Amino acid sequence: MYNVLVCDDDKEIVEAIDIYLSQEGCNVLKAYDGEQAVKLLESSAEEIHLLLMDVMMPKLDGIRATLKIREKHSIPIIILSAKSEDVDKILGLNVGADDYVTKPFNPLELVARVKSQLRRYTQLGGSAKDEKYKIYESGGLCMNDDLKEVTVDGEPVRLTPIEYNILRLLLKNQGRVFSIDQIYESIWNEDAIGADNTVAVHIRHIREKIEINPKEPRYLKVVWGVGYKIEKL
Numbered sequence: 081m082y083n084v085l086v087c088d089d090d091k092e093i094v095e096a097i098d099i100y101l102s103q104e105g106c107n108v109l110k111a112y113d114g115e116q117a118v119k120l121l122e123s124s125a126e127e128i129h130l131l132l133m134d135v136m137m138p139k140l141d142g143i144r145a146t147l148k149i150r151e152k153h154s155i156p157i158i159i160l161s162a163k164s165e166d167v168d169k170i171l172g173l174n175v176g177a178d179d180y181v182t183k184p185f186n187p188l189e190l191v192a193r194v195k196s197q198l199r200r201y202t203q204l205g206g207s208a209k210d211e212k213y214k215i216y217e218s219g220g221l222c223m224n225d226d227l228k229e230v231t232v233d234g235e236p237v238r239l240t241p242i243e244y245n246i247l248r249l250l251l252k253n254q255g256r257v258f259s260i261d262q263i264y265e266s267i268w269n270e271d272a273i274g275a276d277n278t279v280a281v282h283i284r285h286i287r288e289k290i291e292i293n294p295k296e297p298r299y300l301k302v303v304w305g306v307g308y309k310i311e312k313l
Contacts, residue, residue, distance in 0.1 A: 082198050083126050085109045087117035087142070088134035088160060093183075097132065100187045101194065114140030118148055128155060130198055132181075135161045135172065143175050150176035154240050156197035160185070173281040178242045196269065200241045216251040219313030221290055221299050223251050230290070237289050242267065246279075247286055250300065250310040259307035283308060 084106045086097050091112065098108040109128065111117040114137055121128055131149070135142040146157055159172035159180040169180050178197055181190050214225040220233040225248060230237040239247065245267050250258060258266075264275035287294040301311050 082106045082129045083109060083124075084130045084132065084194065085111060085117060085120060085124075085128045086132045087111040087114065087137070087145070088132075089113055089137045090134070093134075093160075096187075097190070100191055104191055104195070106194070113137045114142060114145030114148075117145055121149060121153065129201060130194060131155060131157045132194070133157055133159055133177070135159060143171060146172070146175045146177055150240075154238055156201050156241055158193060158197060170277050170281060173278060176240065176285075178240055197241070200245060216248070216254075218251060218254055218299055218310055221251070221310075221313075223248060232290050239286070239289060242282055243286050243289070246282055247290070247300075247310075250308060254310050254312045257303045257307045257309045262307065 082105070084101055086094050086101075086108055087110075088094050088097075089112050094110050094112070098110070101108050107126075109120060109124065109126075111120050114133075117131065117133065118140070121131070133142040133146060137145075140148075142159060142161075146159070149155075149157065156179070157177045159169075159177040160183055161169070161172065161180060162183045169182075172180050179193055181193055216223045216225065222231045223229070228244070230239055230244065230247065246263060249263065249266055250256075260276050260279045261272035263279050264270075264272040268275075283300065284294070287297050287300050290299055291297045299310055299313070301309055303309060
């Protein structure tokens with residue numbers, strides 16, 4: 081059973097989400113502001129597998145709460161926002177969220193996105209039982225896909241599940257250029273409609289974590305007008 085923390089100051093929305101996710105076999109934990117969410121994540125005796133986080137809340141809003149959570153945790157975070165403008169979606173991704181759902185949301189879409197993130201997270205956290213030991217390297221960049229670990233010059237790098245999967249796609253296919261649409265469809269398993277900003281934000285986060293100078297990347301290169309690749313080194 082998956083434990084999902086739902087944080088929204090609108091208790092009716094929290095209860096509605098509880099109904100939807102409970103029907104899918106999830107155990108729902110509840111918080112009503114960002115401070116409660118952070119404290120519950122730190123103190124819960126149960127492992128929390130995913131967080132649904134509203135943006136506009138008292139005490140500590142969803143953006144600042146996500147920033148604080150990302151200091152220690154890499155669990156999937158889905159932002160809930162009443163605003164549909166691209167700038168709000170990008171802001172959520174910029175602070176470390178993995179996905180977003182705009183309110184009012186379609187319950188089926190919400191459940192589908194939760195399932196998708198949980199699937200990626202458990203695949204990332206689990207061991208590759210039926211695969212041989214897999215290590216992908218490019219210069220000082222190393223990914224142990226059996227242990228789900230990434231290091232740069234021997235130093236561990238903490239990636240979110242989405243960041244890890246994008247890096248794995250590119251690192252397994254060194255030298256091959258992937259378009260934004262190809263990356264999005266491979267990682268999100270859905271049609272790439274308006275995917276440019278979403279992919280670009282995650283690419284920037286990966287660079288900030290694996291590159292000495294993200295503005296002059298050694299590993300993750302852009303091929304202008306085409307897409308991205310991991311350089312063979």
